[in-house]
Amino acid sequence: MYADRYARSGGIQPGSLAIALGLNAAVVAALVLSSPAVQEKLRDPVLTTRNIPIEDPPPPIPQPKPQPHQKAILQQRQPIETVDRIVKTDAGDGPILPPTPPFDPGPPSGLDGVGTGPGPITPPLPALIAASVDPRFAADFQPDYPAAERRLEREGVVKIRVLIGVDGRVKAAQQIAATSDAFWRAAERQALSRWRFKPATRGGVAEESWRTMSLTFVLRD
Template sequence: MSYASETKRTSPASMALAIGVNGSIILAVALSPVIVEQIKRDPFEGRSIPVEPLPPKQDEQKQDSDTRPLDPVYVPEPVNTNIPNDPVDIRTGNEETGDIVIADGTGSGETLIKDPPPEPPAIFSAATRDPRFARDFQPDYPSNLLQREIEGSATVRVLIGSDGRVHEAQLVRATHPDFGKATVKQALKAWRFRPATRGDVAVEDWQTLSVRFTID
């Protein structure tokens, strides 16, 4: 009997074992987790992103600045240079004379404007004794000196007012105090003057006068 034609009977235990092994493999494959390769999605997919242009190069910037219109240039009005050959000398004053010098406007030269001459000072006339009161000029003789026959004199300085009266009397000197007292008293009481004048106006005047006391 040849090997090829020989039939061999398989045992039921072997068959069950083979089926179990194959089923376990199939079941293991079926239950194993499916590995799925996740493809990362681009977050910018489907959206438009504005792209800023690149800054121009230096050559391009220079070209743009050269072609840009310039600001208008201010041109001042022309200065009148037509100066006369013989300009008028205009001055404000003369240090030596104090005269004011101005141009007369005709181009013929200068015009001197001088200050008006000052008015002459008013003439002063001193006070004089009023002859109507001449007899009242001599003071009374002091009796004690008269009895003793003592002669002398007195000098006083008086302020003659614009009304001709003596407003103040000051003793300058006297040979005896009683002569001085008698003279001051008489001056304030009875002396009268024609007042001093400055121009046509009566003014005060100080004068110094002397009186002599003699026994006839």
């Protein structure tokens, strides 16, 4: 006899059903028992607060009142210096002087009042008008040509700085540059003895001032 391989067993086995019901009951019990612990872990902690007293800020420290003071800086009146030039000259002819425009250095600073309180208002000093060549003595600005330099047929240039007094005369002469000592001595001697200027003025009052002059010694055929 052979068994029918296509034969099937019918119905539900009682043992399998019992096992399945037992597993489901165990899972449900585990979930029920673990729920309070999970909820306990997810519960927010209780926030405890307390009041902290805040101290009042200290009163401000009184500042000493500034004492008014004034400081005046007097402008020193020093002789100004301007530059002029005598155009090329030779041993025989007088110098050709370019026109000298009036010199205006701008408004001076005057007194500078410094202080916490209002100070006196000092008007600015008048503008200084620079010294200029006196045209009546223009021909006297040409020094004599040094004989030694003439024999050597050498030309030269002298740059001289002069201090002009309130009377228009040259009070001092300083050498800035010179081709030779002979040219310098001739220019210095002429400046101290013969040069005349219109002195510098400030508000119509004559003042001493420095001026730089250039002389060129040229030989003609």
